[in-house]
Amino acid sequence: MLEARKITVNYDEREAIGGVSLTATPKDVVAIIGPNGAGKSTLLRALNGSVALSAGEVLLDERSIKSYSRRAVARRIAVVAQEAELRFPVTVMEFVLGGRFAWSNAWGWETERDIEIVQKTLRETELDGFADRLMNELSGGERQRAVLARALATEAKFLLLDEPTANLDLAHQAMMLRLVRGRCDRADTAAVVVTHDVNLAAEFATRVMLLKDGHTIAVGLPEEVLTVDLLKKVFDLQVLVDAHPVSGAPRITPVHTQG
Numbered sequence: 001m002l003e004a005r006k007i008t009v010n011y012d013e014r015e016a017i018g019g020v021s022l023t024a025t026p027k028d029v030v031a032i033i034g035p036n037g038a039g040k041s042t043l044l045r046a047l048n049g050s051v052a053l054s055a056g057e058v059l060l061d062e063r064s065i066k067s068y069s070r071r072a073v074a075r076r077i078a079v080v081a082q083e084a085e086l087r088f089p090v091t092v093m094e095f096v097l098g099g100r101f102a103w104s105n106a107w108g109w110e111t112e113r114d115i116e117i118v119q120k121t122l123r124e125t126e127l128d129g130f131a132d133r134l135m136n137e138l139s140g141g142e143r144q145r146a147v148l149a150r151a152l153a154t155e156a157k158f159l160l161l162d163e164p165t166a167n168l169d170l171a172h173q174a175m176m177l178r179l180v181r182g183r184c185d186r187a188d189t190a191a192v193v194v195t196h197d198v199n200l201a202a203e204f205a206t207r208v209m210l211l212k213d214g215h216t217i218a219v220g221l222p223e224e225v226l227t228v229d230l231l232k233k234v235f236d237l238q239v240l241v242d243a244h245p246v247s248g249a250p251r252i253t254p255v256h257t258q259g
Contacts, residue, residue: 001025002047002077002158002190007056009042016042017214019056024158024190029181031201031222032194034211035235040194043211044160047192048077060158074102078151080161092138092146093131096121099153118153124179125149126172140167148176152183159183159191165200173197177204202226202249210234226250 002024009016017039024030024047032040045051047058049065058065060076068076078099090098100114122128125145135143144167151159159180165173181204183189195201201208201222208225210217212234218225231239231252238255 001059001061002192003059004043004047005056005059007043007046007058008054009039009046009051010054015214017046017211020211020214020216021056022047022192022209022219024192026157026188026190027184028190028207029184029205030190030192031205031208032192032211033196033198033201033208033234034217037213038211039214040211041162042214044079044162044192044194047158048079048160049073071102074154074156076156077158077160078154078156080147080151080159080164089134089136091131092122092127092133092135092149093118095135095146096127096149096153099150102154117155118149121149121153124152126175141169141172144168145172145176148179152179155187157187157189159189161191161193163194163196165195165197173200180204198226198231198252202252203244203247222250226252 004020004022006019006021008018020043022030032043034040042051046053049058060068065073096118097110097114100110100117104110122131125148127145127149130138130142135146138146144164148164161180164176168176177200180191184191193205205222207220208222209219210225210230217234218230226241228239228241231237238257240253240255242251244251
């Protein structure tokens with residue numbers, strides 16, 4: 001279990017998040033939704049132990065995340081950032097294989113199992129034909145899929161995804177979220193996903209958190225949280241919420257009124 005207990009993060013005098021609690025257990029896909037500046041990405045970094053807390057604590061398998069080495073955290077938590085940082089050219093295969101570093105042997109060499117896992121992950125993310133391409137030669141969407149592949153290759157039990165569908169077309173958005181949801185359903189994995197797309201969250205998330213100005217507005221099932229009143233409170237926007245005709249999930253449509 002990955003748990004944030006009433007955590008607060010301050011940047012100098014500014015409170016980025018204040019008193020936020022969140023729990024992710026196996027098979028959970030928790031979507032974090034809110035306007036720009038709500039503290040969503042900061043919360044994700046706090047869950048990974050990457051930012052200092054001003055108050056509260058983050059627990060990983062009921063132990064403070066501060067008690068783990070960074071290598072131990074990397075074996076349990078994988079992060080999909082909005083943009084991959086590349087200091088030198090690497091192939092897609094090499095980049096994704098880097099996700100196995102936390103499991104590497106004393107010599108730092110990859111094993112046959114590492115190669116098998118990476119090849120399987122490249123197939124799942126439809127990148128098997130790109131293995132020898134350089135990362136800096138890929139489109140934005142292809143790079144984002146490679147970042148997901150690297151995270152999946154870690155076999156971590158917790159996935160933290162920051163806008164994972166950015167730069168992706170509709171087909172690959174659905175593919176990416178199906179992969180994440182499938183991994184959670186089959187492998188006792190949990191995912192926490194920051195997204196601006198409320199309709200994708202409604203379709204794929206098991207729970208939704210609404211965040212505004214660093215504070216939790218609501219947490220619960222999509223149908224409990226994605227309501228007209230709560231979305232108005234978070235986004236100051238009038239919306240229509242009805243049921244998707246196929247899935248039955250909440251469907252959110254902005255209402256544009258003429259002044």
